[in-house]
Amino acid sequence: MYDEQSPKRLGVVVGGSLSKGLTVKLEASESVEDLAVGRYVVVHGAAGKRFFCMLSDIALDNTNPAVQNNPPDMSDAFLRAVYMGTIAYATITITPMLLIDENGQVMPVKTIPPHFTDAYSATEQDVNDVFGREDDKHFHVGAPLELQETKINLNLKKLAERSIGVFGKSGTGKSFLTRVLLCGLVARGTAVTLIFDMHNDYGWEVTSENGYNVKGLRQLFPEKVTIITLDAESSKRRGAKYDFEVRLGYDEIQPEDVALLRVTMNLSDAMIDACYTLNKLWGSAWVRRLINASVDDVQYVVDNSNIAGGTLNALQRRLQRFERWDFLSEESIGESVQKIVDYLVNQRKSVVLEFGRYGNELEAYMLVANYLTRRIHQKYVELMEKSLGDDGQKPPNLVITIEEAHKFLEPQVANQTTFGIIAREMRKYNVTLLVVDQRPSAIDEEVMSQIGTRVTALLDNERDINAVLNGVSGAASLRQVLARLETKQQAIIMGHAVPMPVVMRPRNYDEAFYNALTSPSSSDTRAFSGGKKARF
Amino acid sequence: MNANTEALVGRVLRASTRGFDCGAHSRSIGDHHNFGAFVKAPITNDSNTYAVGLIYKVEIKDDQLISELVMGELVPDNILRDQRDNRMIPVEIKVLNVGYYDRYGFVPSLPPRPPMSLADVWECTPAEVDSFTHSLDFMRLVLGAAEVPSDDLIAAALWYTASLHEDRVAFMTRAGRRLARELSHDLKRLAHVLSLIRP
Ligand SMILES: Nc1ncnc2c1ncn2[C@@H]1O[C@H](COP(=O)(O)OP(=O)(O)OP(=O)(O)O)[C@@H](O)[C@H]1O
Numbered sequence: 223m224y225d226e227q228s229p230k231r232l233g234v235v236v237g238g239s240l241s242k243g244l245t246v247k248l249e250a251s252e253s254v255e256d257l258a259v260g261r262y263v264v265v266h267g268a269a270g271k272r273f274f275c276m277l278s279d280i281a282l283d284n285t286n287p288a289v290q291n292n293p294p295d296m297s298d299a300f301l302r303a304v305y306m307g308t309i310a311y312a313t314i315t316i317t318p319m320l321l322i323d324e325n326g327q328v329m330p331v332k333t334i335p336p337h338f339t340d341a342y343s344a345t346e347q348d349v350n351d352v353f354g355r356e357d358d359k360h361f362h363v364g365a366p367l368e369l370q371e372t373k374i375n376l377n378l379k380k381l382a383e384r385s386i387g388v389f390g391k392s393g394t395g396k397s398f399l400t401r402v403l404l405c406g407l408v409a410r411g412t413a414v415t416l417i418f419d420m421h422n423d424y425g426w427e428v429t430s431e432n433g434y435n436v437k438g439l440r441q442l443f444p445e446k447v448t449i450i451t452l453d454a455e456s457s458k459r460r461g462a463k464y465d466f467e468v469r470l471g472y473d474e475i476q477p478e479d480v481a482l483l484r485v486t487m488n489l490s491d492a493m494i495d496a497c498y499t500l501n502k503l504w505g506s507a508w509v510r511r512l513i514n515a516s517v518d519d520v521q522y523v524v525d526n527s528n529i530a531g532g533t534l535n536a537l538q539r540r541l542q543r544f545e546r547w548d549f550l551s552e553e554s555i556g557e558s559v560q561k562i563v564d565y566l567v568n569q570r571k572s573v574v575l576e577f578g579r580y581g582n583e584l585e586a587y588m589l590v591a592n593y594l595t596r597r598i599h600q601k602y603v604e605l606m607e608k609s610l611g612d613d614g615q616k617p618p619n620l621v622i623t624i625e626e627a628h629k630f631l632e633p634q635v636a637n638q639t640t641f642g643i644i645a646r647e648m649r650k651y652n653v654t655l656l657v658v659d660q661r662p663s664a665i666d667e668e669v670m671s672q673i674g675t676r677v678t679a680l681l682d683n684e685r686d687i688n689a690v691l692n693g694v695s696g697a698a699s700l701r702q703v704l705a706r707l708e709t710k711q712q713a714i715i716m717g718h719a720v721p722m723p724v725v726m727r728p729r730n731y732d733e734a735f736y737n738a739l740t741s742p743s744s745s746d747t748r749a750f751s752g753g754k755k756a757r758f
Numbered sequence: 759m760n761a762n763t764e765a766l767v768g769r770v771l772r773a774s775t776r777g778f779d780c781g782a783h784s785r786s787i788g789d790h791h792n793f794g795a796f797v798k799a800p801i802t803n804d805s806n807t808y809a810v811g812l813i814y815k816v817e818i819k820d821d822q823l824i825s826e827l828v829m830g831e832l833v834p835d836n837i838l839r840d841q842r843d844n845r846m847i848p849v850e851i852k853v854l855n856v857g858y859y860d861r862y863g864f865v866p867s868l869p870p871r872p873p874m875s876l877a878d879v880w881e882c883t884p885a886e887v888d889s890f891t892h893s894l895d896f897m898r899l900v901l902g903a904a905e906v907p908s909d910d911l912i913a914a915a916l917w918y919t920a921s922l923h924e925d926r927v928a929f930m931t932r933a934g935r936r937l938a939r940e941l942s943h944d945l946k947r948l949a950h951v952l953s954l955i956r957p
Pocket residue numbers: 390391392393394395396397398399429430431432660710711728729730731732
């Protein structure tokens with residue numbers, strides 16, 4: 223009906239405020255049923271200024287409340303046409319997010335348009351002015367809901383320089399979204415990533431719920447991604463081309479590694495203390511020795527330390543579960559960490575660690591992830607310090623991807639785990655996290671506040687919604703949107719990597735996407751008008 | 759007869775800026791004297807500025823003879839017919855001003871001066887009605903006029919105007935929406951007027 227360049231008028235601003243949003247009286251010809259919260263509305267102010275807003279509420283109103291007592295006969299087409307938009311009308315509340323000036327420059331919004339300014343549906347041009355164009359630093363991750371032809375492009379550098387959170391209920395598309403984000407980082411070489419791949423979702427082929435297979439990162443970027451595995455059998459069965467099997471030595475497990483499992487393995491404070499004591503007593507062999515300890519050994523320890531016998535026995539039973547894990551070997555082979563660091567730093571390759579059958583054992587997942595991360599983080603700290611601020615010497619930006627992240631970042635453990643440290647120290651050592659989680663409310667609040675870019679699919683638990691929106695400006699309007707996302711493949715992106723929170727439909731992860739990745743420049747041929755663009 | 763004489767409504771008897779009355783021969787009464795018709799009368803001598811109004815009342819006057827004939831018991835038919843057809847009974851037509859036009863176009867507001875006595879009053883041409891009713895602003899003066907049966911008057915004027923439009927329903931819907939805005943404080947009256955103009 224109208225072309226993209228002549229925007230569709232939705233109505234006129236009749237009131238409101240910067241903090242609570244603007245009220246727009248809807249044109250009679252606009253059907254409320256066609257609107258949706260989260261959609262973009264642009265108010266055309268004076269002198270070519272555009273206020274870029276998000277629709278946050280829809281209401282029905284009337285000029286005379288008496289009409290409610292005696293509603294006109296709406297089955298009569300004439301009466302309907304007369305009453306709608308005159309006596310009875312709809313209003314929408316829109317939250318101003320950004321101001322686009324006459325040169326297309328984007329800036330924070332500090333005022334509102336005057337009364338009776340026209341409001342329009344956002345056009346492609348408006349959206350492009352805000353989200354910029356796709357280039358080697360900006361990666362196309364999806365499209366706004368109403369404007370499937372336009373692109374939302376993330377600033378990859380900003381994405382990687384602070385931690386990232388991907389949230390959503392089970393089955394909402396977190397893993398697919400994470401793959402899209404990681405593809406961007408890997409394809410453009412912005413960062414290398416180490417993925418603790420709990421459900422074998424990232425490295426090799428995955429079957430989607432609809433039954434078709436989608437490619438893993440290694441298949442898309444054979445030169446830039448390598449797979450290592452904890453469970454060679456599982457990797458072989460799935461045909462995943464892995465490089466080596468990860469082996470951890472019992473003698474390398476430190477009390478901190480066990481302390482992290484406090485909640486998961488139901489360890490008491492006394493048991494944690496015992497770990498440290500045993501470590502002092504027996505040195506690096508403490509885990510193995512405790513697992514194998516005879517009654518006499520236990521008695522010896524009880525006699526020679528302040529550990530209670532009951533505590534020690536309980537700890538022993540818990541640690542004996544480690545014996546089911548074939549990836550733990552008697553003695554340190556010592557190479558796994560070094561090899562991973564070599565891939566990441568020297569070869570600038572991303573690493574996917576497949577957990578195979580151990581993915582279902584949370585203790586194993588956490589132990590391994592924490593064990594490796596702590597050591598890799600140490601290397602990074604050393605390398606960063608050695609580089610003395612020389613950019614050329616710095617190791618590449620590393621994004622560590624973990625699932626079930628709240629287990630690592632719960633308030634009870636967040637200040638002990640390397641993950642908590644990484645989240646808090648921000649990008650000081652060029653390491654950031656990509657946390658994937660269904661229960662953001664369980665993540666430590668301080669850690670949450672350090673997550674720079676949040677991508678969230680549908681959440682329906684009030685506490686989770688609060689946790690994700692905590693500290694986000696315009697949260698009230700986003701709350702409405704967040705609780706009403708579709709159950710799949712719809713998400714809000716907010717924070718560091720986008721100029722404003724945006725509701726989007728993530729790109730389909732399919733052949734077209736793979737092709738676009740391999741020829742990034744050809745994916746954007748659209749001409750952009752409007753002169754110099756504000757690059758966010 | 760030429761087109762002009764056909765559209766002559768009468769001559770001004772008395773006038774104010776609010777409206778004017780004009781007189782005509784009973785013999786010349788026709789469609790152009792209908793309730794709700796758009797008429798115009800010059801308010802200056804150079805005929806450049808016209809008051810534009812709506813006929814809201816048509817009165818057939820009586821006189822001594824008529825009163826006697828009405829009372830009379832055995833009046834022969836031929837006398838009654840002669841009286842009706844040949845005698846000139848004065849007819850008074852009352853007009854409510856809804857605007858005026860001058861060289862610059864139509865203004866939906868009261869004219870600056872009333873028309874002069876004995877000025878010719880003409881029916882407006884369809885083209886003129888079309889241009890006056892373009893904005894529908896004239897309705898405000900009608901709705902606010904307490905001295906006239908304004909609801910019926912506006913309905914009659916709108917029906918006439920709608921007949922000039924190809925898409926009557928669209929025109930009536932536009933008029934209805936305008937009425938809804940003007941009468942949003944009085945929903946009963948609105949419902950009544952809408953029932954009169956429902957296409
Ligand atoms: N971007 C996308 N492209 C194609 N399909 C998608 C996309 N996002 C979601 N889907 C569909 O939704 C299904 C669920 O997505 P996904 O496995 O990523 O959910 P999840 O949130 O990771 O679930 P869980 O919490 O169980 O791990 C996929 O199998 C796929 O069919």
